[in-house]
Amino acid sequence: MxxxxxxxxxxxxxxxxxxxxxxxxxxxxxxxxxxxxxxxxxxxxxxxxxxxxxxxxxxxxxxxxxxxxxxxxxxxxxxxxxxxxxxxxxxxxxxxxxxxxxxxxxxxxxxxxPDGLDDNAAVTMIGTGRTAIGILEQAALSAEDVVVVTAAAGGLGTLLMQAARRAGAVAVGLAGSRHKLDVVLEQGANHAVDYTLPGWQERLGDALGGVPSTVVLDGVGGRLGRTAAETLGAGGRHLYYGWVSDEGRFTSFSPQELGQRGITSRLAVGPSMFGLPGGIRRLEETALQWAAAGRLRPxxxxxxxxxxxxxxxxxxxxxxxxxxxxxxxxxxxx
CATH class of the missing domain: 3.90.180.10 (Medium-chain alcohol dehydrogenases, catalytic domain)
Structure with a gap:
């Protein structure tokens, strides 16, 4: 071998x-x-x-x-x-x-x-897909939400973007090139913003139409993740799960900031995910079933x-x- x-x-x-x-x-x-x-x-x-x-x-x-x-x-x-x-x-x-x-x-x-699911999709859903399901269960997205997703053209980001649109939410994806923006829009985003261009923060505000976001799903961290999270209004939910930024750290808020802003922030992986009903195996099963049914398309x-x-x-x-x-x-x- x-x-x-x-x-x-x-x-x-x-x-x-x-x-x-x-x-x-x-x-x-x-x-x-x-x-x-x-x-x-x-x-x-x-x-x-x-x-x-x-x-x-x-x-x-x-x-x-x-x-x-x-x-x-x-x-x-x-x-x-x-x-x-x-x-x-x-x-x-x-x-x-x-x-x-x-x-x-x-x-x-x-x-x-599952029948009808190819091996590329299956191997995506057994790891990345189960993480997406765990994040989505904690985010509890609805048609009332305005969702910002960082790294929206990645394996996890594309799944989260699809789920946000399926829930009926307004979805804004952040990605790093023209081609990636096209992919984000193909996955159902209402708007896509290139965070590598000068003035992207203003374009993010324009994409949100001047209203606060209600949910930020952040797998990047660092300054980019912080900027995305600062779009949240009172009552907003910030779920973070990655640190691919050059700074190599999660986006997090101090208890004082959370109180002042009126938002919640939580690490959506690790103990938060392992503690979901049915455990990790149930998340894997759900991920495979959703992909087989076309509910998520890796x-x-x-x-x-x-x-x-x-x-x-x-x-x-x-x-x-x-x-x-x-x-x-x-x-x-x-």
Whole structure:
């Protein structure tokens, strides 16, 4: 089998495509012949050697925490009915191993890929999609809302934008290029604002029509996230879940500011999400069901597995649209 291996921390070029020993599932485990592997921003953070609240992996290792494919082997104690089934799994924060032609995971983490849903969409929804569902359940959007979404052309942002419009809300998306603005509008946004251009703050105010926003969904943080959050009026809800800004920090408000502004602010991931009824598995199931029903439509940008380093570079330089997915090639030789 072949895998992307990381032997050192550093720039994207530390990711190398290698032939490795075949994996065998242990008790309670299955092996997936991988057809799609999700790339997460946290993968790039850990690859670079930045902890960011998580312990660094032991090297060498194969990155990737999201994988879809076909079950081609099962370990002791696993129902053999899984053999030959299309499946998708979140491999876990610590296990990883998705950037490969085969991956091993716990049978308990598997979900059947719904009929009519392709593997790119399935691997998007098992991680990014479940996060979107968790954020949306906490945001409780309605037709009365005016919603601002940062990083609105990303994998998570496009899903949130679709959901805001489905709820009947006025939706404004922030993105970083003309092409990305087009994508945001295609996902249903009423307005899209390029935050890389001078005077974008004024254009955001114009897009809002001079009225305050009621909800800000912020996956960027830093100055951009702060500017977006400052559009909230009294009673507004600020949900934050990422820090991709150059400052590398969440947008947050002090208790005094919250009281003065009359808004609420909460970190929508971590304990807030894990504590939702039914837990993470229920969020995964809902995400897959919504995608299969067309209620959410994942936007995906694919790279061949052998170009994982290029995929990381593109993600880090904000040159991607939607969710980044690696596809093992049919001819798996270097």
């Amino acid at each position: 072949y895998a992307i291996r990381q032997h050192a921390f550093g720039a994207p070029d530390v990711l190398v495509y290698e032939e490795v020993e075949p994996l065998s599932p242990g008790p309670g485990e299955v092996r997936l012949a991988v057809t799609a592997a999700g790339v997460h921003l946290m993968d790039t953070v850990l690859r670079a050697g930045r902890e960011m609240g998580m312990a660094l992996p032991h090297l060498p290792m194969t990155p990737g925490r999201e994988a879809a494919g076909v079950v081609d082997a099962v370990g002791a104690g696993v129902d053999e009915g899984w053999l030959g089934e299309r499946a998708v799994a979140y491999l876990g924060h610590e296990r990883n191993g998705g950037y490969a032609t085969h991956a091993v995971t716990s049978a308990a983490s598997l979900h059947h890929v 936007v995906v940008q694919c790279f061949p597995l052998v170009r994982a380093a290029e995929a990381h570079h593109a993600l880090e330089t904000r040159a991607t649209i939607g969710k980044v997915v690696l596809r093992p090639e049919i001819d798996r030789r270097p």
